């Protein structure tokens with residue numbers, strides 16, 4: 001792995017260490033600290049001139065995570081890196097991806113502009129909230145699916161009477177692909193309404209769920225209401241067991257209690273976002289996505305296909 005340099009901001013430090021372990025490369029030394037007033041101060045501590053640089057940083061709140069990423073990209077550019085890939089395991093601000101109400105921003109487009117203007121040459125990310133965000137960039141974007149990580153986990157479970165459930169209409173394609181790859185499992189769909197942001201209301205359930213083991217598939221869990229209220233409606237319809245898998249665990253507010261007290265049997269996420277101990281709960285299982293990211297980084301560096309990872 002000649003001339004590869006992998007560094008990160010603070011939030012993705014642990015994930016970067018694991019990625020480097022997978023690739024058997026030393027993490028590149030970079031200092032991310034604060035000025036007295038709280039402003040971020042960055043310094044890359046080794047020569048990266050002419051190198052293929054990968055900067056790992058998820059951009060979940062607080063916005064300092066995004067700012068660290070932008071400053072690291074700028075530092076790498078000014079240090080004459082040959083190519084800079086922003087590795088963004090969780091792409092924050094992805095949910096406002098279109099103008100669906102008067103006088104709202106398209107936040108995902110603005111964030112894409114910022115990353116590109118800072119000097120990134122490519123983006124590697126994972127389970128974008130919507131595929132069209134790739135088009136907000138004018139640089140190559142590789143959007144990985146966490147599916148292989150979940151498949152390894154579910155591969156050990158009995159498939160008998162399992163149905164994959166999309167928690168809303170927008171997630172149907174994701175759930176359908178998941179069901180197909182898990183061996184053509186049946187699909188069900190929750191018709192969800194959002195009366196206001198961060199609220200979720202179940203209107204209808206489409207598909208057979210009675211006496212079945214259900215696997216709700218989503219890209220992220222924030223307040224937990226989508227999957228907790230969805231699970232309650234599924235249980236009321238006679239579901240046998242309910243599993244949830246989502247790539248990104250944000251777990252805002254009292255989501256921990258909501259999920260713990262819900263009829264959900266198990267919540268399975270990946271470590272695209274670090275989960276502090278106060279947000280963890282008994283039903284939660286965190287899968288390690290570092291080997292998938294490491295393999296994608298290796299393939300970008302060696303300029304070989306990434307899509308082959310998902311056949």
Ligand code: R5P
Nearest residue numbers: 219220221222223224225226
């Ligand atoms: C919605 O489109 C997303 O895929 C998630 O279902 C949603 O953002 C989860 O949010 P919460 O956990 O707050 O219901």
